Amino acid sequence: xxxxxxxxxxxxxxxxxxxxxxxxxxxxxxxxxxxxxxxxxxxxxxxxxxxxxxxxxxxxxxxxxxxxxxxxxxxxxxxxxxxxxxxxxxxxxxxxxxxxxxxxxxxxxxxxxxxxxxxxxxxxxxxxxxxxxxxxxxxxxxxxxxxxxxxxxxxxxxxxxxxxxxxxxxxxxxxxxxxxxxxxxxxxxxxxxxxxxxxxxxxxxxxxxxxxxxxxxxxxxxxxxxxxxxxxxxxxxxxxxxxxxxxxxxxxxxxxxxxxxxxxxxxxxxxxxxxxxxxxxxxxxxxxxxxxxxxxxxxxxxxxxxxxxxxxxxxxxxxxxxxxxxxxxxxxxxxxxxxxxxxxxxxxxxxxxxxxxxxxxxxxxxxxxxxxxxxxxxxxxxxxxxxxxxxxxxxx
Amino acid sequence: xxxxxxxxxxxxxxxxxxxxxxxxxxxxxxxxxxxxxxxxxxxxxxxxxxxxxxxxxxxxxxxxxxxxxxxxxxxxxxxxxxxxxxxxxxxxxxxxxxxxxxxxxxxxxxxxxxxxxxxxxxxxxxxxxxxxxxxxxxxxxxxxxxxxxxxxxxxxxxxxxxxxxxxxxxxxxxxxxxxxxxxxxxxxxxxxxxxxxxxxxxxxxxxxxxxxxxxxxxxxxxxxxxxxxxxxxxxxxxxxxxxxxxxxxxxxxxxxxxxxxxxxxxxxxxxxxxxxxxxxxxxxxxxxxxxxxxxxxxxxxxxxxxxxxxxxxxxxxxxxxxxxxxxxxxxxxxxxxxxxxxxxxxxxxxxxxxxxxxxxxxxxxxxxxxxxxxxxxxxxxxxxxxxxxxxxxxxxxxxxxxxxxxxxxxxxxxxxxxxxxxxxxxxxxxxxxxxxxxxxx
Numbered sequence: 007x008x009x010x011x012x013x014x015x016x017x018x019x020x021x022x023x024x025x026x027x028x029x030x031x032x033x034x035x036x037x038x039x040x041x042x043x044x045x046x047x048x049x050x051x052x053x054x055x056x057x058x059x060x061x062x063x064x065x066x067x068x069x070x071x072x073x074x075x076x077x078x079x080x081x082x083x084x085x086x087x088x089x090x091x092x093x094x095x096x097x098x099x100x101x102x103x104x105x106x107x108x109x110x111x112x113x114x115x116x117x118x119x120x121x122x123x124x125x126x127x128x129x130x131x132x133x134x135x136x137x138x139x140x141x142x143x144x145x146x147x148x149x150x151x152x153x154x155x156x157x158x159x160x161x162x163x164x165x166x167x168x169x170x171x172x173x174x175x176x177x178x179x180x181x182x183x184x185x186x187x188x189x190x191x192x193x194x195x196x197x198x199x200x201x202x203x204x205x206x207x208x209x210x211x212x213x214x215x216x217x218x219x220x221x222x223x224x225x226x227x228x229x230x231x232x233x234x235x236x237x238x239x240x241x242x243x244x245x246x247x248x249x250x251x252x253x254x255x256x257x258x259x260x261x262x263x264x265x266x267x268x269x270x271x272x273x274x275x276x277x278x279x280x281x282x283x284x285x286x287x288x289x290x291x292x293x294x295x296x297x298x299x300x301x302x303x304x305x306x307x308x309x310x311x312x313x314x315x316x317x318x319x320x321x322x323x324x325x326x327x328x329x330x331x332x333x334x335x336x337x338x339x340x341x342x343x344x345x346x347x348x349x350x351x352x353x354x355x356x357x358x359x360x361x362x363x364x365x366x367x368x369x370x371x372x373x374x375x376x377x378x379x380x381x382x383x384x385x386x387x388x389x390x391x392x393x394x395x396x397x398x399x400x401x402x
Numbered sequence: 403x404x405x406x407x408x409x410x411x412x413x414x415x416x417x418x419x420x421x422x423x424x425x426x427x428x429x430x431x432x433x434x435x436x437x438x439x440x441x442x443x444x445x446x447x448x449x450x451x452x453x454x455x456x457x458x459x460x461x462x463x464x465x466x467x468x469x470x471x472x473x474x475x476x477x478x479x480x481x482x483x484x485x486x487x488x489x490x491x492x493x494x495x496x497x498x499x500x501x502x503x504x505x506x507x508x509x510x511x512x513x514x515x516x517x518x519x520x521x522x523x524x525x526x527x528x529x530x531x532x533x534x535x536x537x538x539x540x541x542x543x544x545x546x547x548x549x550x551x552x553x554x555x556x557x558x559x560x561x562x563x564x565x566x567x568x569x570x571x572x573x574x575x576x577x578x579x580x581x582x583x584x585x586x587x588x589x590x591x592x593x594x595x596x597x598x599x600x601x602x603x604x605x606x607x608x609x610x611x612x613x614x615x616x617x618x619x620x621x622x623x624x625x626x627x628x629x630x631x632x633x634x635x636x637x638x639x640x641x642x643x644x645x646x647x648x649x650x651x652x653x654x655x656x657x658x659x660x661x662x663x664x665x666x667x668x669x670x671x672x673x674x675x676x677x678x679x680x681x682x683x684x685x686x687x688x689x690x691x692x693x694x695x696x697x698x699x700x701x702x703x704x705x706x707x708x709x710x711x712x713x714x715x716x717x718x719x720x721x722x723x724x725x726x727x728x729x730x731x732x733x734x735x736x737x738x739x740x741x742x743x744x745x746x747x748x749x750x751x752x753x754x755x756x757x758x759x760x761x762x763x764x765x766x767x768x769x770x771x772x773x774x775x776x777x778x779x780x781x782x783x784x785x786x787x788x789x790x791x792x793x794x795x796x797x798x799x800x801x802x803x804x805x806x807x808x809x810x811x812x813x814x815x816x817x818x819x820x821x822x823x824x825x826x827x828x829x830x831x832x833x834x835x836x837x838x839x840x841x842x843x
Contacts, residue, residue: 048763071581121590121609122600124766140773164756165777178779184754184786191829194820195785195836202838204725204776209785212778259523259763264565264587315583316568321590353606 038151039298040333040374041245043288044144044255046130046167047281047305049262050123052319053326054311054357055274057110057339058083058091064346072313074269081270086110090339094270095279098286102330106337109329109399111366113341115307115359117389121321123262126306131168134364134389143386145172147371148253150381160215160244160251162237170255175207177215177251179244181236215244215251234258238284242291245299253375258284261305264318273318285330296332300374300400303328304363310355311346323356327366333374335401362393369396410811412436415721418812418843419680420712421505423734429810440712443506444705446544450502452494453540459533462487463558464626466526484529488522491532492752492759493745496729500736510543510708511535512729513679517672518554518596519767520563522760527563531760534559547672547702548663552656555592558621558628564588564765571617571636584636589613591765597662599671604643611640615647615658669697675770676707681716682723683771689716722812722842725772728755730843731784735835738808741795755783785836792831801830812839 058074059065060083066073074093075082083091084100090112092100102108118129133143148155149172159176161167166178187195192213199206237256244250260277267274285301292299308325324344329336344350344358352358364387371377371386372395383391410429416436417424420443424432432439462484469480499508515535522528538557542550554560561567569585570577577583589612593604618635619628630652640647640654645661647654662668673693677685696710711717726734732751736743752758762768769775792801801821805813817837824830834840 120600121606122594123764124594125600161777161779163777164780164783165774171773176778178777180779180783182754182779182783182786184783184790187786187789187832190825191789191832192785194824194829194833198817198820198833198837204772205781205838205841208776208778208781210778212782215778262764264585265568314585315570315572315577316565316585318565318585320586 038252038375040252041292041295041299042253042370042374043245043299043301044169045281045284045301045303046169046255046257047261047303048127048257048259050307050309050321051261051305051325052263052267052274052309053112053324054308055267056093056096056278057112057326058093059089059343059346060091061089062346068311068346070313071317072267072269072319087339089343093275093278095275096282098282099330103337107330107332107334109334109336109338109340111327111340111361113324113344113357113359114327114361114363114366115324116363118307119323121307123306128168130304130306130363133367133387140168141172142167142169143367144169144253144255145174145176146386147375147377148174148176150377150385151375157214158252160241160254162241162254162256167255167257175211177211179215179240181233181240234280234284235287238287239291242288246292246294256284263309264314264320265316267318298333300329300331300333300370302370308357311351311357312355323352324359325357327363329370329399333400335398340396362390364390364393365396368393369399373398373400408811409433409436411721412718414810414812415718416440418734419717421509422499422730422737423843424808424810425737426740426807429807440506441709443504444544444709444712447504447507449540450498452498453536456533456536459530459537459558460626462529462533462626463621464624467621467623467626488528488531489749490745492749495532495759496733496736496748499733507543511540514543514550515539516762516767517675518550518560519762519765520559520760521762521765522758523763524563527559527760530559542704544705544708547697547704548660551596551659551663555588555596555659556619556628556655558626560588561619561621561628564591566616567620569613569617570634571614573637574617574635575633577634584613584617586610586613589616593662595766597671598665598667602665602667602671608643611642612658614640615642615654618651619655663702666698669694672697676711678770680711682720686716689714722839724843725775726841726843727768727775728752728757729759731755731841734840735791738804739795739799741799751787755787756780784841788835789829789832791835792828796826796828796831799831801827801834804831805834808834809839814839
């Protein structure tokens with residue numbers, strides 16, 4: 007018999023070592039069937055390169071060498087609604103659009119108006135609470151779910167991003183080729199960690215999810231550059247498990263396209279291709295619960311409208327966010343489009359923000375996870391009480 | 403605040419807080435005067451031979467540039483060579499830190515190299531990381547911050563990593579001729595990350611001004627060095643934080659960097675980062691203030707700033723307040739065990755535990771708080787790795803004496819008992835490495 011870490015959790019309590027100090031991770035306390043995957047694009051995606059405003063009269067002149075062709079032309083964008091088109095490398099997601107399982111919000115931004123990645127990411131992760139605070143909005147949202155959210159949060163990767171850090175214990179998982187210690191050894195380590203306020207809870211949370219990943223068919227191990235896909239596939243299977251996590255985060259990097267951003271080839275199409283691949287892998291592996299699933303794709307800010315001097319774009323302001331999933335009321339581009347005319351730009355260089363990122367995130371929490379709006383105003387986004395949640399994001 | 407008083411504990415604290423933990427004989431050596439041992443490392447020493455013998459960045463930059471022009475198989479071979487050099491460099495750097503008799507200096511090298519990060523997020527950086535650290539950082543760890551900042555910001559690796567090598571002044575001769583121009587990346591990160599800090603009071607206009615000052619700094623691809631190309635430099639006066647930088651071509655960058663180094667925001671920024679690294683995740687504000695004052699008073703003399711730090715009671719007050727990063731954990735394991743580990747295993751361990759040197763996820767460098775390194779999977783993986791290490795060397799290393807070598811008085815009764823009761827030497831060693839005392843510093 008394989009000795010799995012989840013069994014360890016179940017038996018270790020009886021051994022008495024863990025029960026004294028650590029809350030046992032309960033994997034089946036979910037009061038919701040809904041699944042949410044938050045994909046954070048680190049480095050600031052160029053929204054104009056992903057969801058292209060090809061019908062804007064100023065698009066071609068301001069984008070210059072970075073402009074993409076019209077729909078129907080070779081290498082042209084894939085039309086969404088006559089105004090916007092998807093980058094052609096996002097073709098798999100264009101099919102989802104046809105199924106009303108994709109939605110874009112354009113000219114969206116957090117309240118942050120400077121251009122530091124690191125502060126902007128902090129703000130995106132904390133949900134508007136000043137940088138330095140160590141509690142993410144998604145963790146605070148978890149705490150409002152039935153059962154206090156224990157066992158429902160999963161970070162895909164070794165660490166936990168700030169957006170998912172906070173009072174509710176969450177798990178993290180990444181593929182590893184290291185052999186797994188025996189239950190007995192882990193029991194001994196747990197004994198050493200029982201009084202450590204950081205290592206103890208981290209160990210418990212890790213044990214809760216490790217076996218779940220290993221129990222998945224094939225016990226997939228690391229495979230060179232394919233880690234990202236293994237991550238997505240395994241995550242999809244864990245999220246599909248009725249006793250598994252409900253909310254997961256995944257970070258993708260490679261979006262800081264200062265140089266060689268490219269149109270059909272280059273850094274941005276590479277990154278967009280990886281995003282599409284990851285989302286397809288998620289969908290394939292969570293077919294069983296796809297109808298209850300929403301994927302939200304966000305980034306810390308947009309990039310400059312005009313190319314810089316080196317075939318790239320610099321740090322900007324508003325950008326684009328995507329929602330996808332079987333639960334989505336999609337097939338729409340939301341947000342007021344401010345236009346690309348000189349006098350419409352933010353500080354003469356960036357797409358002007360017209361939608362607050364927190365309106366989208368609130369809309370997801372209310373519409374999809376069913377969190378009461380009052381709880382969100384009080385606990386999740388206390389700085390954004392006046393920001394109205396985007397309505398009707400989810401299928402009736 | 404808990405003050406450390408017992409000499410054994412103080413020695414173990416000195417070794418792990420200011421170095422990479424204790425190796426065989428270290429605790430005995432340091433015990434009589436832990437503070438004196440730390441302070442004795444504040445005088446610059448000759449370059450370690452392994453550093454002096456290193457190939458350096460110039461031939462590697464030139465090699466890569468030539469291969470890129472040749473394209474095809476030659477370029478592929480050069481990329482492969484670059485990856486091999488990178489792996490060899492990681493092993494060199496780790497062994498150097500693990501074996502050093504002035505480990506504070508190695509820790510300072512790594513700290514400052516992380517402050518002025520270059521990263522393999524741009525794969526072309528891989529073979530340049532260690533050379534950059536040796537050339538731009540190492541000579542200045544106990545010199546002047548200003549010299550380090552100049553050397554780092556204008557080093558070929560940084561010019562490549564943050565795109566300045568391609569940035570061109572829009573009104574320069576080259577800019578007028580070609581449809582090319584400014585890239586703000588290095589200008590912005592120099593202000594935000596290297597010098598003033600994000601709350602340092604600069605604005606978008608200052609970012610642009612700094613980027614314009616830096617135009618012209620590019621690569622001499624044949625020689626593989628940084629060079630100043632006047633044709634690419636934006637002409638005219640620049641205004642940076644309200645101060646005029648008169649047109650002076652090649653001299654502008656140094657003038658701007660010097661001015662920014664003397665700005666009080668830079669002193670605060672550097673003090674905050676040092677205190678976080680050497681004292682606690684949330685260091686006492688008084689310690690930060692004192693370090694900033696030392697920085698200002700000495701005009702960035704890092705020997706003075708570091709001396710102020712290591713003499714501070716705050717730096718000795720909270721043993722084990724910091725979590726070891728994967729890099730520190732692996733280095734400490736090598737030092738403590740003195741085990742013979744092949745280069746490849748060292749490099750693979752760094753990769754597995756999520757901290758390949760010179761591969762920080764962004765120009766901000768590796769994060770420096772416990773929460774950044776204690777994700778549940780990260781902790782499980784350290785435990786898995788600890789046991790695997792135990793299985794490899796456990797037969798040669800008695801965990802009971804290993805505790806005394808590595809932790810001394812930092813090991814509590816619980817750990818000693820667990821080791822005594824462990825069913826195999828491998829597991830006993832795995833337990834010591836996994837233990838809270840060994841995971842912290």
